[in-house]
Amino acid sequence: MIIRFTAKNIFSFKEETEFQMFPNKASQLPHHKFNVGEYEILRFSAIYGANGAGKSNLIKSIALLKSIVKEGKIEANVNALKFKLDDSCLTKPVSLAIEFYFDSKIFYYTITFDEKNILYEYLADTTNRTDSLIFERTIENGVQKIQFPEENSKDKKEKYFVEFVEKLIDSKEVLLTFLSKKYSEDFENTKQAYKWFTTQLIIIDPQDVVTITPYLVLNPDTKKFANQLVSTLNTGIAKIDIETQDLDEFSKEDVKRITNRIKTNSFVILTDSTTGESVTVVSENDKIVSKKLIIYHKNDKGNLVELPFNRESDGTQRLFEYIPLFEDIINSKCVYLIDEIERSIHPLMIKELIKKMLLNENIKGQLIFTTHESNLLDQKILRPDEIWFAQKDNVGGSRFYSLSDYNISNSVDIENGYLNGRFGGIPFLSNLKELNWQ
DSSP states (O other), X not given: OEEEEEEESBTTBOSOEEEEXXXXXXXXXXXXXXXXXXXXXXXXXXXXXXXXXXXXXXXXXXXXXXXXXXXXXXXXXXXXXXXXXXXXXXXSOEEEEEEEEETTEEEEEEEEEOSSOEEEEEEEEOTTSSXXXXXXXXXXXXXXXXXXXXXXXXXXXXXHHHHHHHHHSOTTBOHHHHHHHHSTTTOHHHHHXXXXXXXXXXXXXXXXXXXXXXXXXXXXXXXXXXXHHHTTSSSSEEEEEEEEEEOTTSOHHHXXXXXXXXXXXXXXXXXXXXXXXXXXXXXXXXXXXXXXXXXXXXXXXXXXXXXXXXXXXXXXXXXXXXXXXXXXXXXXXXXXEESSTTTTSOHHHHHHHHXXXXXXXXXXSEEXXXXXXXXXXXXXXXXXXXXXXXXXXXXXXXXEEEGGGSOOOTTOOHHHHHHTTTTOOSOOOOOGGGGOOO
């Protein structure tokens, strides 16, 4: 679970900018909080703001940090990432830091880098309110220095190991990844932190497409969850099912090639270039078969009528993409960051969908999303400390602040207050009369 994140000199973040998930003393929706040792952390957050205010840049910054850890090196054009509205920032490094909870431990990880080197990298276990060093890496005058806990550095063998790593690791290689992959048995904490980044932190971009059929095929519970969900939403869909067919239309060579791919990936997605329909090919009872998602609507006589999935609206298809994601958030301790969660989905639909999840008292995961959808600003759905706003300062730098910074009662209509500019985070529009439109 994300506890807090800071970014400096990247995208629209000039100064160090923090986003955090600590609750205040609000009493509503107590199941939105969970205990992390001596702390309490929130499960949800909705981030609002005008276009260009920095909402998406928060998600992009966390996504970049994940990518750096996953790939194990700084590969991006770092100068292109820096804050562009102040020339002095071009000579300064980029800094990212995150505190997160995973596997009963709280980790703090930070990395500072420029276009040539990783200048600073630090990982600590902060479970007991104090930093317990896992490693610290610095570079001075072109020379790398790596420090491990003092008790691990007294032995002569350990000293040799540190010197070996200092010389072996490239200045753009990530030490967290290096130790996790090459010395996982010796650095259990490092392996845990790496696992969180690569398996528990999931980021969904507005352009990402999640093909739902494999989830329905490989997990019967997902199919059951999907049917239960769509039956409560006003989509016109009465039922979903999976149609199974043999691969008779494929040549033996195609079947052989597909079979080899399935051995590696467990499934293969094939798309008809003419109709746009997709099928998922899997191995079932030692036989290669295709699985297609079928959507049923009721006709004027109340009978079920089969329609292909690609005939559904963009909003309905997007809704289906969220089904395995939301099921995962409900049932596992993963973290999902979704940029523009309402894309293509009707305001009432996205509100009902979010409401169903946020009022579920058995939810296990964490969801952070950006949105423009004001009807989610409802204190029966979100706590004030879960609602954040992004806004630019007078030099174009983004900053974040929470609705809980305002003294509001539980009965205040925060949607109306937001749209009237009471809390900021909205665009400032020029006088349209000046455009002289006829």
